[in-house]
Every structure is written in structure tokens, then in C-alpha cells.
Amino acid sequence: xxxxxxxxxxxxxxxxxxxxxxxxxxxxxxxxxxxxxxxxxxxxxxxxxxxxxxxxxxxxxxxxxxxxxxxxxxxxxxxxxxxxxxxxxxxxxxxxxxxxxxxxxxxxxxxxxxxxxxxxxxxxxxxxxxxxxxxxxxxxxxxxxxxxxxxxxxxxxxxxxxxxxxxxxxxxxxxxxxxxxxxxxxxxxxxxxxxxxxxxxxxxxxxxxxxxxxxxxxxxxxxxxxxxxxxxxxxxxxxxxxxxxxxxxxxxxxxxxxxxxxxxxxxxxxxxxxxxxxxxxxxxxxxxxxxxxxxxxxxxxxxxxxxxxxxxxxxxxxxxxxxxxxxxxxxxxx
Amino acid sequence: xxxxxxxxxxxxxxxxxxxxxxxxxxxxxxxxxxxxxxxxxxxxxxxxxxxxxxxxxxxxxxxxxxxxxxxxxxxxxxxxxxxxxxxxxxxxxxxxxxxxxxxxxxxxxxxxxxxxxxxxxxxxxxxxxxxxxxxxxxxxxxxxxxxxxxxxxxxxxxxxxxxxxxxxxxxxxxxxxxxxxxxxxxxxxxxxxxxxxxxxxxxxxxxxxxxxxxxxxxxxxxxxxxxxxxxxxxxxxxxxxxxxxxxxxxxxxxxxxxxxxxxxxxxxxxxxxxxxxxxxxxxxxxxxxxxxxxxxxxxxxxxxxxxxxxxxxxxxxxxxxxxxxxxxxxxxxxxxxxxxxxxxxxxxxxxxxxxxxxxxxxxxxxxxxxxxxxxxxxxxxxxxxxxxxxxxxxxxxxxxxxxxxxxxxxxxxxxxxxxxxxxxxxxxxxxxxxxxxxxxxxxxxxxxxxxxxxxxxxxxxxxxxxxxxxxxxxxxxxx
Numbered sequence: 043x044x045x046x047x048x049x050x051x052x053x054x055x056x057x058x059x060x061x062x063x064x065x066x067x068x069x070x071x072x073x074x075x076x077x078x079x080x081x082x083x084x085x086x087x088x089x090x091x092x093x094x095x096x097x098x099x100x101x102x103x104x105x106x107x108x109x110x111x112x113x114x115x116x117x118x119x120x121x122x123x124x125x126x127x128x129x130x131x132x133x134x135x136x137x138x139x140x141x142x143x144x145x146x147x148x149x150x151x152x153x154x155x156x157x158x159x160x161x162x163x164x165x166x167x168x169x170x171x172x173x174x175x176x177x178x179x180x181x182x183x184x185x186x187x188x189x190x191x192x193x194x195x196x197x198x199x200x201x202x203x204x205x206x207x208x209x210x211x212x213x214x215x216x217x218x219x220x221x222x223x224x225x226x227x228x229x230x231x232x233x234x235x236x237x238x239x240x241x242x243x244x245x246x247x248x249x250x251x252x253x254x255x256x257x258x259x260x261x262x263x264x265x266x267x268x269x270x271x272x273x274x275x276x277x278x279x280x281x282x283x284x285x286x287x288x289x290x291x292x293x294x295x296x297x298x299x300x301x302x303x304x305x306x307x308x309x310x311x312x313x314x315x316x317x318x319x320x321x322x323x324x325x326x327x328x329x330x331x332x333x334x335x336x337x338x339x340x341x342x343x344x345x346x347x348x349x350x351x352x353x354x355x356x357x358x359x360x361x362x363x364x365x366x367x368x369x370x371x372x373x374x375x376x
Numbered sequence: 377x378x379x380x381x382x383x384x385x386x387x388x389x390x391x392x393x394x395x396x397x398x399x400x401x402x403x404x405x406x407x408x409x410x411x412x413x414x415x416x417x418x419x420x421x422x423x424x425x426x427x428x429x430x431x432x433x434x435x436x437x438x439x440x441x442x443x444x445x446x447x448x449x450x451x452x453x454x455x456x457x458x459x460x461x462x463x464x465x466x467x468x469x470x471x472x473x474x475x476x477x478x479x480x481x482x483x484x485x486x487x488x489x490x491x492x493x494x495x496x497x498x499x500x501x502x503x504x505x506x507x508x509x510x511x512x513x514x515x516x517x518x519x520x521x522x523x524x525x526x527x528x529x530x531x532x533x534x535x536x537x538x539x540x541x542x543x544x545x546x547x548x549x550x551x552x553x554x555x556x557x558x559x560x561x562x563x564x565x566x567x568x569x570x571x572x573x574x575x576x577x578x579x580x581x582x583x584x585x586x587x588x589x590x591x592x593x594x595x596x597x598x599x600x601x602x603x604x605x606x607x608x609x610x611x612x613x614x615x616x617x618x619x620x621x622x623x624x625x626x627x628x629x630x631x632x633x634x635x636x637x638x639x640x641x642x643x644x645x646x647x648x649x650x651x652x653x654x655x656x657x658x659x660x661x662x663x664x665x666x667x668x669x670x671x672x673x674x675x676x677x678x679x680x681x682x683x684x685x686x687x688x689x690x691x692x693x694x695x696x697x698x699x700x701x702x703x704x705x706x707x708x709x710x711x712x713x714x715x716x717x718x719x720x721x722x723x724x725x726x727x728x729x730x731x732x733x734x735x736x737x738x739x740x741x742x743x744x745x746x747x748x749x750x751x752x753x754x755x756x757x758x759x760x761x762x763x764x765x766x767x768x769x770x771x772x773x774x775x776x777x778x779x780x781x782x783x784x785x786x787x788x789x790x791x792x793x794x795x796x797x798x799x800x801x802x803x804x805x806x807x808x809x810x811x812x813x814x815x816x817x818x819x820x821x822x823x824x825x826x827x828x829x830x831x832x833x834x835x836x837x838x839x840x841x842x843x844x845x846x847x848x849x850x851x852x853x854x855x
Contacts, residue, residue: 052829133687133798145793145800149807152602158815161822164829165810278690281683281799288803289810 047222048156050297051230053163057213057294058238059170062245063264063287064124066343069206071191072247074199079243082207083236089210090231093357094218096364099371106360111305113356115326117212117349118298119333122146123342125291126334128262132269132284139338143331146292147323153296154320163293166286173286177264180271180279181252189254207239210354214238216297219304299326384472386449388489392418394472395487399479412439413446413455416489425482427501435462435484435497449490456486456495468493477555504529510612512777517654519615527557527631533614534561534629538621542566548580550630556587557631561617566624571819575626575639590630590637597639597818604782605816605823609641615650640818644827644838646778647671652841661840668839670775674783675809677769678715679790679802681762685711687798703759711762712795718758718766719787721748726770 100106126142153159178185193199217223217230249263260266268283303322337345384391392407399405399422406428407420419431438461446452456464465483469475470493475485482500507529510522519537523530531545546560558579562572575597582596591610598607611617612634617627620638628637638645647667652660684691685704692700707714725744729737752758773783786809793801816823826833836842836850 129800136687136798137800141797142800145797145804148804149811152808152811152815155600155815155817157817157822158811161814161824161828162807162811165814165824168828168830275693276691277694281688281691284799285803285806288800289807292804292807 048160050156050160050163050217050220050300051233052167053159053293053297054213054216054234055237055241056163056166056170056290057297058211058234059241060121060287060290060294061209061211061213062242063283063290064121064128064262065346066261066263069258070203070246071193071199072243072250073190074193074195074203075207075243075246077195078200078203078207079239082204083232083239085208086210086214086235086239087228087232089357089361090214090217090235091228092361093215094223094231096361096368097215097218099364099367100360106363107305109356111302113349113353114212114298114302114305115329116333117353118295118326119330119337120342120345120349121291121294122330122334123337124346125288127342128265128287129284131262132265132280139334140331143327143334146288147295147327147330149289149292150296150299150323150326151320153293154299154323156300159293159296159300162296166289166293170286170290173282176273176279177268177271177283178248180273181248181267183272184270185248185251186254187251189251191250191255207242209350210357211238211350212298212301212353215353215357216301219301221304295330299323302326384470384475384492384494386490386492388416388418388449388487391487391492391494392420395420395475395479395485398476410436412436412486413444413452415446415449415452417452418487419484420479420487421484421499422479422482425480425502426484426499430499430501431484431497434499435464438462449488453488453491453493453495463498465496465498469496477549480555502526507533513611513613513616513649515613515650518650519613521614522612523614523617523629523634523636525632525634527559527629530614530629530634530636531559531561534617534621534627537614537618538563543621546576548576550579550587551583552587553585554587558587558590558593559629561621561627561629563621563624566622567626568624571640572626574819575628579628587630589633590628590635592630593628593637599817600815603812603816604785605643605812606641606778606782607639607816607818609638609645609778610635611638612636613650619650640821642818642821642825643813643816643823644825646776653844657841657843664840667775670772671779671783674769674772674776675786676790676802676806677772678719678765678787679794679805681765682711682715682791683794683798683802686795700761703761706756707759707762708757710795712791714758714762715766715791715795716788718752718762719769719791722766722770723784 122143123139125146126137126139129137129142153162214231214234217234223230245264249260249267250257252267253260253263257263265280265283268280269278271279273279299322306322384394396407402422404422404424405420406423407418409416409418411417421428421431442460444455446455453468456462457466457468464486465478469478469485475494478496479485482502484497484499486495486497488495504526505524507521507524509520521533523533527547531547535543535545540563542563542565544560544562544564547557548560550556550558560572560576560579578597579593582593584592586592590608594606594608595601608628609620611620614636617636617638621627625638625640628639630637647664652664655663680691685700689697689701704711709717721744725740725748728740728744732740749763753760753763769787773780773787776783786805789808790802790805793805795801797804813824814828822828826836826838828834833850837847841847842850
């Protein structure tokens with residue numbers, strides 16, 4: 043089969059899933075989350091679509107591009123910090139921050155082609171299905187329907203669930219950078235927001251069935267569940283999940299590098315598939331590792347929350363700016 | 377201008393002198409002056425490549441019977457090329473470079489007084505190995521013949537199985553010092569025209585000092601030189617080459633090599649063989665899945681063992697873990713070094729067995745496998761579980777022989793990474809291998825097709841094989 047235009051949808055989805063898997067929970071109860079899911083998915087898709095439309099207007103402004111580049115670099119470093127913290131908790135003393143950075147960024151060397159990112163993400167997505175089933179099977183004995191929480195459906199509770207779901211991750215905005223985005227329409231944003239939130243709500247449901255009311259107090263609920271589960275002969279299968287998450291982080295880092303290259307004007311390359319190249323990898327590596335070392339003392343979850351807020355502010359600014367520029371241009375044309 | 381690039385002369389003596397100056401010192405160079413139809417001629421050939429008997433029977437005696445007389449050399453050449461029944465090439469050879477090429481190809485040249493053109497006579501008789509069974513690529517069913525070193529014979533082996541007008545066999549001369557010939561074979565109805573053109577262009581651009589095998593072309597056809605996965609597949613079986621031609625692939629044959637190169641090549645093809653299609657679909661599917669498992673075991677098995685013992689003992693069931701821990705406690709080396717040294721030793725034994733003369737290769741195997749292995753365990757240098765895992769990985773490698781090099785390289789990388797970084801290193805290696813496979817795009821095709829993205833094609837003839845009626849239906853639907 044000819045490789046015409048690699049589709050990065052799977053890579054974006056993998057990247058979105060990483061945000062959920064490495065974090066400390068989605069912050070809402072499954073019942074409310076599932077009910078508010080359609081509205082939130084539609085709202086997120088709308089934000090992503092508006093951002094993509096506005097981005098075309100503000101794209102020529104270099105400071106805006108540099109700002110997004112800085113946000114993406116920070117997000118990449120943050121992801122490595124979260125992974126490092128998780129691995130240090132599981133295998134204390136066996137891994138250094140530099141080692142984690144090296145091991146996670148080494149595969150990016152072979153993920154410098156857009157088609158490689160797309161196809162590798164497809165493989166990981168396929169692998170994540172049996173891995174997820176194994177995770178559920180390993181904790182199946184501990185899943186209790188009675189653990190499901192039934193919070194009152196007050197406006198405050200709805201608002202809390204919606205706020206927890208309405209996180210504007212950089213992955214939702216990234217399709218605006220892809221060269222053929224204009225031709226794809228709003229489908230990508232809708233699919234991405236929909237599937238991303240569905241995975242989040244589904245995961246939340248399983249975790250709630252397992253942990254019950256204790257869920258909010260778990261530091262990394264998915265990992266804790268994976269650690270506690272047993273499957274056939276095996277007492278613990280967390281390594282399987284950890285290995286998969288490490289791979290997902292590498293794909294995410296490769297995706298961010300490609301997005302960065304697009305922001306720097308990678309369109310000038312001979313073919314889009316080779317846009318990333320190998321020359322930018324050392325700079326990316328140095329930047330990300332430096333940021334990791336700067337932030338190593340800070341709580342990654344706090345940084346992650348701050349990054350999400352910044353991304354939301356950035357998206358709002360771009361939408362507002364893009365709208366304003368569009369209005370100005372329309373006035374001039376009239 | 378070099379002498380051989382000059383135009384030929386009308387003088388027979390001058391032309392003969394030119395050839396004598398090039399080949400006169402060679403023992404196999406043969407020349408003889410004779411008169412045909414009243415015109416002085418000279419026949420030249422290499423005795424090892426061309427047969428004087430054939431020349432006498434097929435050409436000279438025929439000419440003698442015709443008893444014609446010619447006004448001049450040009451008339452004789454015209455007659456030989458257009459009217460005579462002797463097996464001559466239809467075009468006259470006016471350039472000296474062409475003469476050399478024809479002589480090297482085993483043809484006899486007839487130089488004629490008064491004509492600047494020579495006539496090439498097909499009197500080739502080269503020493504060649506007969507068509508035999510292939511050494512590798514074992515198959516129980518289907519044709520049991522293998523390619524030989526003769527390019528023309530190999531083309532004929534292909535054409536014998538591919539009996540349509542669609543088979544194209546383009547012979548080209550490579551830019552090598554020895555001017556080796558290679559042949560581009562494809563089905564003009566099924567092969568993508570742009571791919572054929574791309575292969576043709578790339579091969580034409582290759583400059584090599586020597587071309588002894590089709591594998592020499594491989595690195596030139598690769599897009600990403602850092603990628604370790606092969607850009608092409610190889611076969612010594614005409615039947616396999618024929619099957620690939622039917623799939624729209626291109627087969628490259630090189631003169632002097634019994635190995636045919638197939639491009640573009642996909643990852644799943646390394647797990648297929650002719651027997652898959654002769655045996656039942658269920659059994660063939662099982663064997664294919666086993667081969668994928670064998671590849672995973674060959675590459676990641678030892679690394680998983682090292683990772684389990686050094687970083688993540690929870691992987692191993694409790695009963696087994698106690699035994700492994702006891703065995704490891706008795707050896708001085710950490711699991712990573714132990715596994716690396718045993719794997720290296722196995723590779724050395726394999727290489728020695730392969731390169732040594734056949735009479736002593738068995739001894740090498742016995743010394744390597746039994747004596748060193750047994751004594752290393754007895755002396756407590758390596759543990760039995762490590763030896764077992766390394767041996768299992770080595771045997772698993774042989775289940776997918778076409779990915780042998782890659783399996784070995786990936787295995788060492790995996791052991792190192794898993795030994796240094798544990799689960800993270802193991803994940804890093806798995807992703808490296810996956811990314812390499814995903815990043816490879818031979819001539820713009822997906823290397824992982826039809827396995828990824830998973831679809832109907834993956835189950836039709838990918839991870840497993842579907843029944844013949846479905847395969848045939850899919851083939852009919854294909855453009």
C-alpha cells in the first residue's frame with residue numbers, strides 16, 4: 043500500500059492518553075463525567091476547530107509561534123518529569139533523570155519521519171487495547187458495582203465535572219499545524235475530543251469501580267491499580283503498563299518535535315515526511331533535558347496544571363486575536 | 377580517446393591487431409583466419425565461453441554448403457545479417473567496445489576484410505552449475521529448483537513458470553569495473569510503473585567497483601541509511617520470485633549470483649514461505665504466528681530475562697523466581713554481562729562453524745556447544761537459565777532466517793538497554809525496533825503492510841493466511 047499522506051490522528055490520541063495515564067486522575071466521578079461527556083466533547087471540539095480557524099490568521103506573527111513553541115517544549119519536559127517521578131516511585135534508586143531523558147528520547151531518532159510517528163502510534167494504539175484488557179482482567183476481582191459513587195447532580199457538581207473534562211491539552215490544538223488541516227474540516231477535532239474524553243470517562247469508570255470513594259486520594263490511580271492486579275501466573279503486571287507508557291511518552295515527544303518543526307517553518311523541506319530531520323534533535327534534546335533539570339525539584343502535577351491553564355489562555359488569546367484579525371481584514375476588503 | 381572506444385577500421389589486419397593487443401596474452405583467446413565466399417575473414421572467441429565445435433557445426437559448415445561468392449566485405453556482412461541461416465545477431469557491430477562486450481558474453485566475432493562491422497555469432501557454451509535444489513529456504517512442497525549463477529538461465533527459469541507476455545526482463549550493464557550485467561524482471565500489468573521507473577533509475581545511478589551479488593544493491597535502494605531493516609528480500613527459488621512477480625514486485629537478477637533480489641519488500645514477507653500456501657490455512661496461520669513469536673523471542677527474550685532478574689522480579693512467577701535466583705547467586709557476573717557473553721559466544725561458535733571447512737565444522741559445533749557450554753556451567757561461570765534462554769533465542773532466530781542480522785543486532789541492543797535501564801530500557805528498545813520498522817518505506821510503500829494499521833488484509837494474508845478461495849477473490853479484486 044502506498045504511503046501517501048501519513049495520518050497523525052493515532053499519535054495525537056496516544057499523546058492525549060498519556061496525559062491521563064501518567065497523571066493523578068481525571069478529577070470527576072464517572073457518573074457525572076459520563077453524563078456531561080457529550081456536551082464537553084462538543085465544546086472541546088468547538089474550541090479546537092475555532093483555534094484551527096484562528097491559527098491561520100495569527101500564524102504569520104512570529105511571537106505567537108515562539109510562544110507556542112515554548113509551551114510545547116515545556117510540556118515535553120514536563121512529560122519526562124512525570125515519567126521520571128513515576129519510575130522512581132516504582133524502582134527507587136535505579137534511574138537517574140538523565141537516564142530517563144536519554145531512554146525516552148533515543149527512539150525519537152527513528153521517529154523523525156512523519157510516517158514513522160503515524161505508524162508507530164498505530165502499533166501502540168493496537169498494543170494498548172490488549173494491555174488495557176489485561177489491566178482490567180488483572181483487577182477484575184476487585185471491581186465492585188457498589189463502589190460507584192452517586193454524587194448529587196447539583197450545578198456545582200456538574201460544573202466541577204465539566205471543568206475537569208474541559209482541559210485544553212496541546213494535542214487538541216496541534217492539528218491546526220498540520221499542512222493539510224484546512225482540507226480535513228472539523229472532523230479531526232471532533233473525533234479527537236470525543237475519543238479522548240470517552241477514554242478518560244471509561245478509565246475513570248474502571249478506576250471508580252476498583253477504588254470507590256478512595257479514588258481522589260490515589261496519587262497515580264492507574265498505576266496503583268496495575269500494581270495491585272494479578273493475572274494468571276503473574277502477581278504483578280505493572281511492568282507491562284509501564285513499558286507501554288514509556289513508549290507512549292516517546293511518541294508524544296516525537297510528535298511535539300514535529301509540531302515544533304512546523305512552528306519553526308518546516309514547510310521548506312523537500313518532502314513533508316522528512317520535515318523533522320536529524321539536525322534539530324540535539325537542540326530539542328538539550329532544551330528538554332535542561333528544562334527537566336531546572337524543574338526537577340518542583341511538583342510535576344502542579345506544573346502540569348499550570349501548563350494546562352497556560353495552554354487554555356493561549357488558545358483563548360489565539361481565538362480572540364484570530365477573530366479580531368479576520369474582522370480587520372474583512373473591513374479592509376469591504 | 378581510449379583505443380577501445382574508437383570506431384573500427386575497414387582493414388581486417390588492423391581490427392585483428394586491435395583485438396590481439398587486448399587479448400593476445402590470454403590463453404583462452406582464439407582466432408583463426410578463413411575465407412568465406414571469396415572474402416578474407418577472421419573468427420575470434422574465448423574458448424572457455426564459446427565453443428569452436430558449435431561454430432563449425434552451426435555456422436561455418438552452413439556457409440560452406442551455400443557456396444556463394446560476394447563482391448566485397450560489406451556484401452558478405454549484409455548477407456550474414458539478413459539472408460543467411462547461421463545464428464548471427466541481427467545488428468552489425470561497428471564499435472570496438474561492443475566487440476569486447478560480445479566476446480565477454482561468450483559470442484564469437486566474425487571480422488570481415490573491407491567492412492568496419494563485425495558479425496556476432498551465438499556460439500556460447502559456458503561452464504555452468506546445473507539447476508539444483510536450494511541450500512537454504514527449505515520447503516516441503518512446490519518446485520524444488522534453485523537459481524544458478526547464469527543470468528540467462530535464471531531468466532529462463534522465471535519465464536518457464538511465468539508464461540505470459542506480461543513478464544518483462546530488462547538486461548542492463550552495471551557501472552562496475554567488470555561491467556557485470558543485471559536484469560530487472562517485472563510483470564508490466566501488475567508492477568506499479570512509477571516503482572519500476574524508480575528502481576530502474578536508482579540502479580542505473582549506482583557506481584560500484586565490483587558487483588558479485590544482488591545484495592550489493594541493497595544499501596543503494598534504502599531511503600533511511602540508519603534503518604536496520606532490509607530494503608529488499610532475497611530468494612534463490614524461481615518459484616518464490618515468480619510469486620512475488622505476481623504480486624507486482626520487481627525481481628533483480630545479477631549475473632554470477634544465484635540470489636534474486638525482490639523489491640519492494642515488506643516486513644510480513646519474512647514470515648511467509650511457499651509451504652504456507654501448500655498446507656492448510658489453519659496450520660499455515662499457526663506456523664506464521666509461531667514465527668512472529670519466534671522473532672519476538674529471538675530479539676526480546678534474553679532482554680526480558682535480564683530485565684526480570686535485575687529490575688523487575690515481579691514479572692516471574694514466585695516458584696520459578698526462587699530457582700532462577702538460586703542459579704544466579706552461584707555465578708559471578710551480573711545477568712546482563714552473563715547474557716551478553718553467552719550470546720556472543722554462541723555467535724562466535726556459529727560463525728566458526730559456518731566459515732570452517734565442512735570436515736571440521738562439526739567439531740567446532742561440538743566443542744562450542746557441548747564442551748564450552750557444559751564446562752562453563754560446571755565451573756559456575758554462567759548459569760543454566762541464562763544458557764537456556766540464549767540457546768532458545770538463537771534457535772528462534774533461525775525460524776526467520778531472512779531477519780537473522782537484524783535479530784542479532786536488536787538482541788544485543790535490547791540486552792544492553794534492559795540491563796542498564798530495566799523496564800524503561802526494554803521499552804526503549806521495543807520502541808526503537810518498532811519505529812525502525814514503521815519508519816521504513818521502501819519506494820513509498822508501508823513496510824508494515826498489511827499488518828498495520830490492522831485491517832482485513834492483516835488477517836487475509838498477514839499475521840495468518842486465509843483460505844485459497846478468499847485469497848483468489850482478493851487477487852481478482854486487486855487492480
